[in-house]
Amino acid sequence: MGITRILTAAQMRKADEITIASGLSAFDLMDRAGRIVANSALKCVPDYSRIVVIAGPGNNGGDGFAAACHLRKYRIPVTVVSLVPVDSLSGELKKHANLAVKAGVKVREATSLGAIGEVERWLSRSSIVIDAIFGTGLCRGLGGLMAEVVAKINACDRPVFSIDIASGICSDSGVILGVAVKADMTLPIAATKWGHWLAEGRDYTGRLLDVADIGISDDAIEASWRETCDCDDEQERCFCVNSASLINDEYLKAAWPPRPRLSHKGYFGHVWVFGGSVGFTGAPQLAGLGAYAAGAGLASIICPDEVWPIIASANLEVMTHPESSSAWQKADAIVAGPGWGLERGELLSRLLDTEKPLVVDADALNMVAANPALQSKLANRTALTVITPHPGEAARLLESDIGTVQDDRKQAVLDLVRRYRCWVVLKGSETLVASPDRDIYLNPFGSPQLAIAGSGDVLAGMIGAQLSRQKGDGATLGELISSTVALHAKAGAREGWYLPGELAKLVSEVRQNLERGDGKEK
Ligand SMILES: NC(=O)C1=CN([C@@H]2O[C@H](COP(=O)(O)OP(=O)(O)OC[C@H]3O[C@@H](n4cnc5c(N)ncnc54)[C@H](O)[C@@H]3O)[C@@H](O)[C@H]2O)[C@@H](O)CC1
Numbered sequence: 349m350g351i352t353r354i355l356t357a358a359q360m361r362k363a364d365e366i367t368i369a370s371g372l373s374a375f376d377l378m379d380r381a382g383r384i385v386a387n388s389a390l391k392c393v394p395d396y397s398r399i400v401v402i403a404g405p406g407n408n409g410g411d412g413f414a415a416a417c418h419l420r421k422y423r424i425p426v427t428v429v430s431l432v433p434v435d436s437l438s439g440e441l442k443k444h445a446n447l448a449v450k451a452g453v454k455v456r457e458a459t460s461l462g463a464i465g466e467v468e469r470w471l472s473r474s475s476i477v478i479d480a481i482f483g484t485g486l487c488r489g490l491g492g493l494m495a496e497v498v499a500k501i502n503a504c505d506r507p508v509f510s511i512d513i514a515s516g517i518c519s520d521s522g523v524i525l526g527v528a529v530k531a532d533m534t535l536p537i538a539a540t541k542w543g544h545w546l547a548e549g550r551d552y553t554g555r556l557l558d559v560a561d562i563g564i565s566d567d568a569i570e571a572s573w574r575e576t577c578d579c580d581d582e583q584e585r586c587f588c589v590n591s592a593s594l595i596n597d598e599y600l601k602a603a604w605p606p607r608p609r610l611s612h613k614g615y616f617g618h619v620w621v622f623g624g625s626v627g628f629t630g631a632p633q634l635a636g637l638g639a640y641a642a643g644a645g646l647a648s649i650i651c652p653d654e655v656w657p658i659i660a661s662a663n664l665e666v667m668t669h670p671e672s673s674s675a676w677q678k679a680d681a682i683v684a685g686p687g688w689g690l691e692r693g694e695l696l697s698r699l700l701d702t703e704k705p706l707v708v709d710a711d712a713l714n715m716v717a718a719n720p721a722l723q724s725k726l727a728n729r730t731a732l733t734v735i736t737p738h739p740g741e742a743a744r745l746l747e748s749d750i751g752t753v754q755d756d757r758k759q760a761v762l763d764l765v766r767r768y769r770c771w772v773v774l775k776g777s778e779t780l781v782a783s784p785d786r787d788i789y790l791n792p793f794g795s796p797q798l799a800i801a802g803s804g805d806v807l808a809g810m811i812g813a814q815l816s817r818q819k820g821d822g823a824t825l826g827e828l829i830s831s832t833v834a835l836h837a838k839a840g841a842r843e844g845w846y847l848p849g850e851l852a853k854l855v856s857e858v859r860q861n862l863e864r865g866d867g868k869e870k
Pocket residue numbers: 364374375377378381404405406407408409411481482483484485486487488489490491494511512513537538562
């Protein structure tokens with residue numbers, strides 16, 4: 349399984365340009381896209397009945413014509429409904445339209461609202477509708493004829509197969525630009541786009557098929573990231589995406605290799621959780637359980653003296669010390685914040701001063717958000733640091749609001765990196781992980797079942813476990829942190845209701861399956 353890249357529209361255009369400049373023609377790219385669309389769509393057609401392609405004015409429409417042509421090779425009856433006059437097409441679009449006609453594709457035009465009844469009739473005769481109206485070139489809200497056609501597609505009760513992205517979804521933000529096709533499946537061309545994942549995009553994409561490889565190389569994609577950065581000063585001001593990819597099962601395997609037979613608890617690291625306060629005695633315990641679930645050898649809690657007896661007596665597994673203890677100085681990694689309250693700024697400041705790998709979570713983030721001195725310490729910390737805000741905490745850290753964070757999560761995660769210069773885990777549906785060098789990893793796993801108080805505490809402890817055993821096993825930091833988010837999400841997506849403490853158990857089951865290498869994790 350290769351890496352699945354995530355691109356913006358500008359990056360996709362740049363990667364196309366680079367590929368074309370290297371000798372692969374735009375005609376061939378479109379032909380390859382069309383062939384893969386045809387083969388994928390055929391898998392969804394029950395018999396050799398008619399396929400209707402709705403083609404828009406740009407290259408997405410061109411992919412539609414090319415697909416129609418390839419479908420004819422299997423003698424499938426195909427109608428292309430062009431939403432612009434076919435005579436107005438030019439370049440490779442025109443060539444593919446001509447080839448489609450030659451191959452026996454019925455080409456019809458619907459270029460004004462008066463034709464909407466016709467469109468409805470063609471749709472009713474199709475076994476599957478291929479949406480080739482707009483791809484990454486959509487730049488403004490749909491209106492008039494285009495909007496009416498989209499409404500008819502959504503009402504036609506046929507499976508809808510979108511080429512590249514559901515028409516009407518902004519490929520950079522996932523928001524609906526006026527109206528959008530509600531696809532049953534989408535075939536991403538050359539790479540996934542942010543719009544498949546963000547905002548409403550994920551719901552409108554339907555099943556996201558494997559990326560169609562049309563010959564745009566990884567090198568071209570990496571160059572597109574570099575060449576679409578328009579910052580003046582790479583060192584100081586640049587906060588464009590350096591790379592973006594989906595977290596996949598390979599990351600999980602890299603992060604949890606088989607346990608060495610001669611290993612011991614020290615090998616897997618000792619995580620220390622700083623947290624707990626009156627009313628919030630469970631949070632550090634959940635983080636401790638999370639640390640064990642992700643594979644830590646030892647987990648301990650340091651909590652305020654007044655809650656120490658409660659936390660210490662509530663569990664056997666996680667060692668518990670009052671704040672006066674200095675045993676934590678041997679920690680392999682520290683998790684600060686779960687249930688800690690807002691009165692622990694001085695201790696947090698000391699932890700920021702250490703060279704220990706540190707996860708800053710929950711109330712520790714709230715203290716940072718309220719205190720410029722802590723902000724500066726966090727931003728200038730040289731040791732490995734991960735912050736794990738949910739959207740509310742992210743808004744506080746950015747002096748913004750939750751709506752702004754959620755409307756552009758990619759930008760929010762980059763803004764957090766720019767400001768705090770550390771690893772960022774922006775939680776929520778489709779959690780984003782970003783490195784200080786602005787490599788972004790998107791977590792496609794999970795379930796709204798995770799929206800339960802305490803599940804974030806479990807995750808913080810899990811990340812602590814990964815940081816405490818970074819000595820191990822050859823996985824990169826990006827793999828370690830993003831696979832931890834994915835493991836938590838996979839465990840949380842398992843059938844049935846669970847309490848956050850039980851989530852730790854589910855995490856440990858998925859993790860053990862990975863370590864055994866028996867591939868049974870679901
Ligand atoms: N080099 C190529 O030829 C390749 C093209 N590809 C396909 O091409 C697509 C991108 O093609 P384009 O950049 O031509 O973009 P689109 O095909 O998405 O559409 C752009 C056209 O739509 C018009 N438009 C935008 N918003 C509109 C609105 N709201 N109402 C009416 N018209 C609107 C624009 O003026 C432009 O003419 C990709 O999504 C992919 O499907 C890929 O197959 C990769 C290779």
